[in-house]
Amino acid sequence: MGRPPCCDKEGVKKGPWTPEEDIILVSYIQEHGPGNWRAVPTHTGLLRCSKSCRLRWTNYLRPGIKRGNFTDQEEKMIIHLQALLGNRWAAIASYLPQRTDNDIKNYWNTHLKKKLKKMQTGSEASFGNGFSDSQTMPRGQWERRLQTDIHMAKRALSEALSPDKEMEEKPFSCSSESKPALDGSSSSSKSTQSLGYASSTENIARLLKGWIKNPPKAARSNSAITQNSFNNTKPFSDSASSEGTAKGNSMELSDTFESLFGLESLDSSNSEFSQCLSPEATLFQDESKPDTGSEMPFYLLEEWLLDE
């Protein structure tokens, strides 16, 4: 049948968003909630197509997005998850709720690809030592270690998922809550988001102030300013929260994953990972593309861990 384009090609502005546009968009969403994107350009007067508005919101303006440098832990998680899931950036992003799929994808394409390529040439054995262990260790020994790790992980996972304990100390939540409902269909989600919208507006206001002070760098700096603004609102900064938010079960679980994946140290990023484990990963196990060259059977771990 052929789907029509989401917007007219004529009269539609492209390129970087200006702070003013951001403000308009955030204000509108604050008032009406996300969703019905087709109506956004007409109601706001923005010369952007609905898709562009949605993308801008989901990737940059939405509250709860962590921007800036990726931590080592995030980096490693991405590497492992990419090996596990392939280029399913949205699925990978679901394990890193504060990062967008676009962000992860860009980071992969610009940094991690090269890094892994470099590693594969054999020079950097220190990175991801879990893999190197599994590759150099005799098979039987490795399997025993794997079984032990899996056992520990299963136990920790079941404890972590016990209803009375979970969700209490989460700095954020997984699945739908971590990614605010974009369809705006849920009134409850709207109400819980209102604070987020407000903070977004505040950030945008700050953003505009900064932009007015430094008008020359309008287009490109826009995103950078936005990025900083949102960073300021986040209690979860790159290194600051490496302690304290998730202890106990989640920490035990994290330790297990450290063991499983060979992560050197753990901070909240891994707690995120351990808390956000979803069966989704298993859905893709057959299609995983071990770009890293590692032969570690992630899908076996996932299957074993999550089949209960």
Added chain:
DNA sequence: AAGATTCACAACCGCACAGAC
């Protein structure tokens, strides 16, 4: 200092799918 090249990443494109009508 100036032009060329590379890098990083925001944004766009196009396809697929689900749900509403």
Added chain:
DNA sequence: TGTCTGTGCGGTTGTGAATCT
């Protein structure tokens, strides 16, 4: 049942900044 709309997703492109020559 078919069409339309909204959304998700992965790949790709465009562009400003940084670096090199």
